[in-house]
Amino acid sequence: MTSSEITDVFNSHRCAVHAWAYRIVGNHHDAADVTQEVFLKWWRAYRDGSAPANAVGWLRRVTINHSIGAVRSDRRRDQRRPEPGRSIAAPPDADAERRELAVAVAAALDEITESQREVLVAKVYDGWTFAEIAGQLGLAVPTVKTHYLRAINAVRAQLTARGIVQGAADDLQ
Missing domain, CATH: 1.10.1740 (Rna Polymerase Sigma Factor; Chain: A)
Structure with a gap:
């Protein structure tokens, strides 16, 4: 090249x-x-x-x-x-809450299979259709839908177990 x-x-x-x-x-x-x-x-x-x-x-x-x-x-x-200039006991602000959610979602994504993770990220973050994901990954559309549903359920369970607000998991659908 x-x-x-x-x-x-x-x-x-x-x-x-x-x-x-x-x-x-x-x-x-x-x-x-x-x-x-x-x-x-x-x-x-x-x-x-x-x-x-x-x-x-x-x-x-x-x-x-x-x-x-x-x-x-x-x-x-x-x-x-701790962050410079902040005490350990400082109340969380919006950025800290967003970071906490990002860490929890990343940890939850790490717990699912690679195929499920690819499908979930393509659907939720990139807005791809199931057909687009299937074409990109070389999978059948029903298989992509199955990976997506399993990923959503697993991420929801992980976020719930971590005490993250239930609404955050509902946003994935």
Whole structure:
């Protein structure tokens, strides 16, 4: 692959990769970091001769996995030290609540199968139809619907078990 082709792939997909990451990590800085890591991993795979045939599907899957990892890493870091200028007992604000929800959703997504996660993210975050998801993943539409329903039920159960507001899980439908 020439450097021009590499540039074309990057330019064609960087906005989508950033958007996928942003929807999970919740801020542009972390989404930019995830985007950089995803394209670095893609370039290494291509260089090593193991580039996937379906670049979009691969980029999407790797973006979701890296985004979940970034949220998990932030959660661990936040547990070790408080935010500068805030006491540990400070009441949560809207950003903290949003971050808590993002961490809980990322943890719940991590508990479901990869197929379920791909279907759920494509449907909920990207707004794809079941037919579009089926075409992208090479699955039958009824299979995609089954993955989606199982994913919704599993995520709802995880959020409920974590004490997250029931309405948050209802928003997934």
